[in-house]
Amino acid sequence: MIKLFKTAKPQVLIDNGSQWTMAIMQHITNGTNVPENIRGKYRHVDIKNQVIVETNGKCAYCESYVTHQYPGDIEHIIPKSIFPRLTFTWNNLSFVCYWCNNHKRNTIDKKCKLLNPYTDNIDEHLRAFGPIVMHVNSSKRGELTHLEIKLNRKELIERRVEAIKALQNLIDKYERETIVGLKEILRQEIIESSAIDKEFSLYLNQYLTDRGIV
Numbered sequence: 001m002i003k004l005f006k007t008a009k010p011q012v013l014i015d016n017g018s019q020w021t022m023a024i025m026q027h028i029t030n031g032t033n034v035p036e037n038i039r040g041k042y043r044h045v046d047i048k049n050q051v052i053v054e055t056n057g058k059c060a061y062c063e064s065y066v067t068h069q070y071p072g073d074i075e076h077i078i079p080k081s082i083f084p085r086l087t088f089t090w091n092n093l094s095f096v097c098y099w100c101n102n103h104k105r106n107t108i109d110k111k112c113k114l115l116n117p118y119t120d121n122i123d124e125h126l127r128a129f130g131p132i133v134m135h136v137n138s139s140k141r142g143e144l145t146h147l148e149i150k151l152n153r154k155e156l157i158e159r160r161v162e163a164i165k166a167l168q169n170l171i172d173k174y175e176r177e178t179i180v181g182l183k184e185i186l187r188q189e190i191i192e193s194s195a196i197d198k199e200f201s202l203y204l205n206q207y208l209t210d211r212g213i214v
């Protein structure tokens, strides 16, 4: 998980968000089921495209690229099942992978909330140690977040190890290179390969910091 920044609200939400919310709340007040054609409006293609832009096509929680293998889900950071009024609230929407979406429970502990990548400073709560992520500063919210969403699941660790190995290969090439121009190209490649739009950038950046390379 890395810090994310909210982009401009999509026009379709500006135009319809309040009306859709009122429709949902009306059904809840009346005790009737909210029809899927109202409840699912948050899946509008413009909304999905916009959350994909702001997460760089990665899961907001585990930083996997999700569009390659699985189309990915629009995430309600605060569960819509508890706060239906937030179903179409732009600041409550993000983009996540199938697995993180499934692990995250539809509950809220007011005393210890899951980290919100848009509003929390993630590095005050979580840090990468090689291919795993751990809570720091005795952060209970960090601990709850990585445990509940299972951010250290085996499949993720394996893929992070591969990403770190690929980065180390680049570092080895960089360190062996003696031609100044080629060395500079490799240095740029190292920086680009760990940029925030790349998969597992939290781990790759921390690796570079720990190796004293940035």
Ligand SMILES: [Zn+2]
Binding pocket: 059, 060, 061, 062, 063, 064, 096, 097, 098, 099, 100, 101
């Ligand atoms: Zn994920």
